[in-house]
Amino acid sequence: MGGVITRRNHFHPTFLFFTFLCFLVSGFAFSADTLLSTHSLSGDQTLLSSRQLFEFGFFTPGNSNKWYVGIWYKNIPNRTYVWVANRDKPLNNSSGIFKISNQSIALLDQANNLIWSSNQTKVSNPVVQLLDTGNLVLTEADGNDQYLWQSFDYPTDTLLPDMKLGWDLNKGLDRYISSWRSAEDPAAGDFSFKLENRGFPEFFLWGDQGKKYRSGPWNGQRFSGVPEMNPTNSMSFDFVINKDEVYYTFHISTKSLYSRLTVTSSGQLQRYTWIPDSQVWNSFWYAPKDQCDNFMQCGPYGICDSNVSPVCKCMSGFQPKNPQAWNLRDGSGGCFRKTNLQCTNDKFLHLRNMKLPESSTSFVDNNMNLKDCELLCLRNCSCTAYANSNISSGGTGCVIWVDGLLDMRQYAEGGQDLYVRLAASEIGNGRSVGALIIGIAVGIAVLLLGIVGCFVWKRKRLLSECKEENAIHERSQNFLLNEVVISSKKDFSGEKDKDELELPLFDFATITTATHNFSSENMLGQGGFGCVYKGRLVEGQEVAVKRLSKTSGQGIEEFKNEVRLIARLQHRNLVRLLGCCIEMDEKMLIYEYMEHRSLDSVLFNKAKSSLLSWPRRFNIVCGIARGLLYLHQDSRFRIIHRDLKASNILLDGEWNPKISDFGMARIFGGDQTEASTRRVVGTYGYMSPEYAMDGLFSMKSDVFSLGVLVLEIVSGNKNRGFYHSNGELNLLGHAWRLWKEGKGLDLLDTSVGNSFSSSEVLRCIQVGLLCVQEQAEDRPTMSSVVLMLSSETATMPQPKTPGYCLGRNPFETDSSSGKQDESFTVNQVTVTILDAR
Ligand SMILES: *[C@@H]1O[C@H](CO)[C@@H](O)[C@H](O)[C@H]1NC(C)=O
Ligand SMILES: *[C@@H]1O[C@H](CO)[C@@H](O)[C@H](O)[C@H]1NC(C)=O
Ligand SMILES: *[C@@H]1O[C@H](CO)[C@@H](O)[C@H](O)[C@H]1NC(C)=O
Ligand SMILES: *[C@@H]1O[C@H](CO)[C@@H](O)[C@H](O)[C@H]1NC(C)=O
Ligand SMILES: *[C@@H]1O[C@H](CO)[C@@H](O)[C@H](O)[C@H]1NC(C)=O
Ligand SMILES: *[C@@H]1O[C@H](CO)[C@@H](O)[C@H](O)[C@H]1NC(C)=O
Ligand SMILES: *[C@@H]1O[C@H](CO)[C@@H](O)[C@H](O)[C@H]1NC(C)=O
Numbered sequence: 001m002g003g004v005i006t007r008r009n010h011f012h013p014t015f016l017f018f019t020f021l022c023f024l025v026s027g028f029a030f031s032a033d034t035l036l037s038t039h040s041l042s043g044d045q046t047l048l049s050s051r052q053l054f055e056f057g058f059f060t061p062g063n064s065n066k067w068y069v070g071i072w073y074k075n076i077p078n079r080t081y082v083w084v085a086n087r088d089k090p091l092n093n094s095s096g097i098f099k100i101s102n103q104s105i106a107l108l109d110q111a112n113n114l115i116w117s118s119n120q121t122k123v124s125n126p127v128v129q130l131l132d133t134g135n136l137v138l139t140e141a142d143g144n145d146q147y148l149w150q151s152f153d154y155p156t157d158t159l160l161p162d163m164k165l166g167w168d169l170n171k172g173l174d175r176y177i178s179s180w181r182s183a184e185d186p187a188a189g190d191f192s193f194k195l196e197n198r199g200f201p202e203f204f205l206w207g208d209q210g211k212k213y214r215s216g217p218w219n220g221q222r223f224s225g226v227p228e229m230n231p232t233n234s235m236s237f238d239f240v241i242n243k244d245e246v247y248y249t250f251h252i253s254t255k256s257l258y259s260r261l262t263v264t265s266s267g268q269l270q271r272y273t274w275i276p277d278s279q280v281w282n283s284f285w286y287a288p289k290d291q292c293d294n295f296m297q298c299g300p301y302g303i304c305d306s307n308v309s310p311v312c313k314c315m316s317g318f319q320p321k322n323p324q325a326w327n328l329r330d331g332s333g334g335c336f337r338k339t340n341l342q343c344t345n346d347k348f349l350h351l352r353n354m355k356l357p358e359s360s361t362s363f364v365d366n367n368m369n370l371k372d373c374e375l376l377c378l379r380n381c382s383c384t385a386y387a388n389s390n391i392s393s394g395g396t397g398c399v400i401w402v403d404g405l406l407d408m409r410q411y412a413e414g415g416q417d418l419y420v421r422l423a424a425s426e427i428g429n430g431r432s433v434g435a436l437i438i439g440i441a442v443g444i445a446v447l448l449l450g451i452v453g454c455f456v457w458k459r460k461r462l463l464s465e466c467k468e469e470n471a472i473h474e475r476s477q478n479f480l481l482n483e484v485v486i487s488s489k490k491d492f493s494g495e496k497d498k499d500e501l502e503l504p505l506f507d508f509a510t511i512t513t514a515t516h517n518f519s520s521e522n523m524l525g526q527g528g529f530g531c532v533y534k535g536r537l538v539e540g541q542e543v544a545v546k547r548l549s550k551t552s553g554q555g556i557e558e559f560k561n562e563v564r565l566i567a568r569l570q571h572r573n574l575v576r577l578l579g580c581c582i583e584m585d586e587k588m589l590i591y592e593y594m595e596h597r598s599l600d601s602v603l604f605n606k607a608k609s610s611l612l613s614w615p616r617r618f619n620i621v622c623g624i625a626r627g628l629l630y631l632h633q634d635s636r637f638r639i640i641h642r643d644l645k646a647s648n649i650l651l652d653g654e655w656n657p658k659i660s661d662f663g664m665a666r667i668f669g670g671d672q673t674e675a676s677t678r679r680v681v682g683t684y685g686y687m688s689p690e691y692a693m694d695g696l697f698s699m700k701s702d703v704f705s706l707g708v709l710v711l712e713i714v715s716g717n718k719n720r721g722f723y724h725s726n727g728e729l730n731l732l733g734h735a736w737r738l739w740k741e742g743k744g745l746d747l748l749d750t751s752v753g754n755s756f757s758s759s760e761v762l763r764c765i766q767v768g769l770l771c772v773q774e775q776a777e778d779r780p781t782m783s784s785v786v787l788m789l790s791s792e793t794a795t796m797p798q799p800k801t802p803g804y805c806l807g808r809n810p811f812e813t814d815s816s817s818g819k820q821d822e823s824f825t826v827n828q829v830t831v832t833i834l835d836a837r
Pocket of ligand 6: 218219220366390391393396
């Protein structure tokens, strides 16, 4: 067995002699992984688990001058600590002593003050052993395998394989992980991940301001809020509930694979796996992952769906509690019932692909079937919803919720069925939300909110109201361009020829006819903004009609001003507004109809993605870039889109891309280039680091989103939730690695087939990577993006590391050799030297 107390450098004979002497004096004849009650550890001495996987000893993290005792991976150069004993009470220097004392394990400082100790046990001949699992245990020396105390029961910030996260009900032990305060301070920080053992047990990530994220309850296969959680060959998950224990754990079958679940000091839950080839920890999974993972993003009864914009919606039978805020895409007020429950005579709305609501007050019966579950719910007037408690074998068990339904979200796939109680009168004319979202990204820019339908229209051109010249006045908010900031007064009357300003005003009857009286067959989608219908004008032209909410609280004048502004944005790569319809308190927008709907419905759909040949993809990339260039530079206003993503790109019959949804756009004054916002809106996965973290947005944050979009178009994969088959990197990191390895073409979606131009593909990837660079100032402007895409000869810089690349860059060689590196590099020496202190 290799020596434990090691030191590099010189082995002067006197040192060796000293060592020998000390051995004799202290009787320090240890076995590497075990500490006997007669011995102690201090200074550089460590325990090493029998297969040399973990090491235990004194350490000082980073540049701090505080000392701790803890456990780290033996074979990982950049030390990764998995457990710290005295996290809240450091030693001021390394002259502490770790030993067995008074039937417990104790850490004493030089003056023999107790710094930390395990709880006392009833042990006669105690030994401490470091196991290959990373568990430090106190046992009887005589081989009884019972652990009288174990570090696994007192986790720090890391959950290792086979460790239990949750409750030991007999001992009243709540095992949870909590973050380090910072990379140099292991003291308990603001964030913790903890099992709530009430109702239907689930985990919460807590932050300094309360609950941040919820895993959802265990549904027999996975956590309801983690649809991507699937056992692999090497990793499996377990959730155990019985009268003694409630806990989550995971197992690794390949012992050489290192995997850990950690709460980071920035408040994220990260599952890392170690990549030996590149010597980095790769983020395999993390949470919260998008807006909808934020606890209560859409308030009580609200449903969050990150694939639509805005993300919050009310299910059928409900309406927004605070329409004004809802307009501004703040859904946190939630929804309320349009019709109160009758109790005796209610029905249930069937929702699919759901994350189950917050369930600490729910009631579970694993032996009930779904039919009995419905009856149970109906019998109890405060029951608001029910579902299967276990989705295995087609669904078994019953869970019911009483009172409010909180923190629900809906997935494109995964999730499970949920039945929500509604007054009987609300059922029948409503549709399930699941059916509704499909059409949502359809042909139209998402501008507003609303719930009901709109009516008929007859075409009546150039009505005086729509022609009226009018200046836009400074406003802090408005409803078409939410959060619009116009920093200098704009006067439209001076611009361009008059024809462009003439927006047709359609009348009600025309619209009713065109949409077959707003029939449900014509409905393309519904969301917080209102309903969208497909329509055909008498002349044969197909249009999309969006009926806006009556509750938007905007005046007619403001509405018309905004419509005029959007109508003014004319470019063939922006979706075209054809007209508006104003009648009483009804407001409608009429857009061109987009035959192929949204890019994401084709690109990420395995059955359809082969429709996107390379020439079509390249055309789409160039078109989006030109549209964005127009917004940024060529239109008279400087417009930041702020929500560029695949579902906001619409495709016409010829597969030309058109940018839609200006609901979050901001207008900048001529010389303004950057602004910030308190409430970060947008879609994770497309947000630049400076926007996501600091709320700073600029044209360069749009450029970042464009880069993500370009890489998605080339690869056919979503950035958000991207899983490489070996659990490797996110899409940006993956593209970056392939690029650095000179294997850029491997990124190309296989459904493109064999006919593509390699130089175009590589150019797109390079442009994509340039756009997603970490530093905003490194990213190109839209005019150079358009130039680089269109010219074979344009010179392009080499991209730097992408921003928001959660796996660290495997290619940066680590030339620094800090103190921590030293301690591991030379360890094959068997003879050891004690500090001559
Ligand atoms: C080592 O790990 C720390 C924290 O995990 C990280 O901040 C640091 O950048 C890493 N250093 C290297 C050279 O990888
Ligand atoms: C470390 O030093 C600080 C201040 O110098 C003192 O308050 C603290 O008690 C010391 N801790 C130990 C464990 O000696
Ligand atoms: C370590 O700190 C203790 C008090 O905290 C002090 O008495 C002792 O001298 C220090 N030892 C060294 C080597 O600095
Ligand atoms: C041993 O622990 C017990 C209980 O914690 C305590 O009362 C006692 O004083 C300790 N004895 C010594 C010698 O530290
Ligand atoms: C000792 O036991 C108490 C209560 O039983 C518990 O709160 C504490 O965390 C335990 N400490 C250690 C280090 O085991
Ligand atoms: C869920 O159902 C499956 C199959 O019926 C069963 O094996 C499993 O133990 C159940 N899980 C829980 C947590 O009840
Ligand atoms: C309804 O169910 C809840 C949760 O099980 C329970 O606390 C409550 O007493 C029930 N109410 C009635 C009237 O049965």
